Amino acid sequence: MGTWFNQSSMEDFILVGIFTHSPADLLLFSVVMVVFTVALCGNVLLISLIYNDPRLHTPMYFFLSQLSLMDLVLVCTNVPKMAANFLSGRKSISFVGCGVQIGFFVTLVGSEGLLLGLMAYDRYVAISHPLHYPILMSQRVCLQIVGSSWAFGIIDGLIQMVVVMSFPYCGSRKVDHFFCEMLSLLKLACVDTSTFEKVIFACCVFMLFLPFSIIVASYARILGTVLHMNSAQARIKALATCSSHLTAVSLFYGAAMFIYLRPKRYRAPSHDKVVSVFYTVLTPMLNPLIYSLRNREVMGALRKGLAHCRIGSQH
Template sequence: MANHTGQLDFILVGLFSQSKHPALLCVVVVVIFLMALSGNSFLIFLIHSDAHLHNPMYFFISQLSLMDVMYISVTVPKMLMDQVLVVNKISAPECGMQMFLYLTLVGSEFFLLAAMAYDRYVAICHPLRYSVLMSHRVCLLLVSGCWILGSVDGFMLTPITMTFPFCRSREIHHFFCEVPAVMKLSCSDTSLYETLMYLCCVLMLLIPVTVISSSYSFILLTIHRMSSAEGRKKAFATCSSHMAVVILFYGAAVYTYMLPSSYHSPEKDMVVSAFYTILTPVLNPLIYSLRNKDVTGALKKMLNEVSVFQKTVK
């Protein structure tokens, strides 16, 4: 018990050690990482460069893409670097910083998805008051609130987790410093903290889920009352992309932080974490671009402008 390893390095077991073909998996992860970075960065650029996309819905989508870029950058580069350099160590301060950034970004995305649901509720249920209820100032306040509330999770859980004595094996059976994986290394009784963490995560999920479910309940009622089939189709189209992202993101988070430990194993946890840490940032821009006529229209317009410019230069 006296052997406190909190000041020493941790060892990240990682995804690649569990694979029969680590080199192939590494290439796949690199491709996915580059796709996530380029897809989200291009979506942000497209939204900010096209005047037709300067409205609250696309402002929130650009913030979601920004979070996804930061989100995947917190974990994947370290994992890839470890594989290339054949080093799988991470110091306690680096582990704590990675944990804090990850928790902050996850929490912020929870609340941002709720803000996006509220935006759709106002757009469909109160279209005449939309410009007032969702003014630029209101949007900035909502986004700022999402970042602040998300950071609360990081500020609460990171210091407590990293101050526990770690005197068991220093091997973290994960590819990054996620709270449940790090807690398994502690040699002290963490049952009370795990209960508090569970309650904290329930609260962090309950507030956004309540906002999302309430918003979509009112949206469905409004759609049901619409006499125009075209209006119903348009309303469903604007909401379906957001609901797809919500289901992907919240489903994985519920598994990780809310299901009892009997449902978990290191292998399952890594697969689920890889899904929403690596794959979700790739899927989000695809969902919002391929299913959105405004975004595809802005992309076509940009490509036409580039084509005209190239012909002029020649």
């Protein structure tokens, strides 16, 4: 058993990918790479703006910088390998590389999901208890929120990576995806993985609905507060501060629920691949755009930074 496991399971996997070399797919690949580049630059820019501008040293922007960091690592986990395989014609990924992809992907998705949920609580405190906001959202509380989000994701990612990579794999080494996606990899296992898949499904339900319940509860309270405001302008301002977060939540949870909460009989590899592109590349690109273009403070920090660059280049 040990010899069979070492010889069979430790071999490289083959990533089938999502693109062929047809003109249409070459165009789609180019679009994905443009989106990847924008996601990379957008998140790096947002992190640097929040770090360098003292006006953005508030709990909301601290959480946003962590969200951008998660998105940044997420796009770098799968897309560069996919691009390298497509351009080189090689489709292999090592056993260790496959495990690393699974670990990072599960960690980042879990951490981001929980952080988005806890960011809704931040909005609730800011709108419903503005006078107590500095106390309720102290630096210690913010660090606990971010730390728990990362810890939750890392523990989940490590457990799932270790279990998935401990299964024996034999026969076909072709993973019908453009990265080592866990459910696609489990189809290649030599043993029955149905029990583990049920556990994973239960974990996904918990990981999605725990933060989702925080979001629903927070926004129910926010709506109650907004409806009791006397000023129409105050109501509009309060809802405007939530609009960016709600948009990001809709993108993240919509894609996650489509991939992981559908019954098995309705799953098709082609659909999962397309949604995974949206999930791993498009959402990380849209998040910094959503939070920057719809936010005066971020745009002000960007203009200030560009003005400094202009003055520096003139000198």
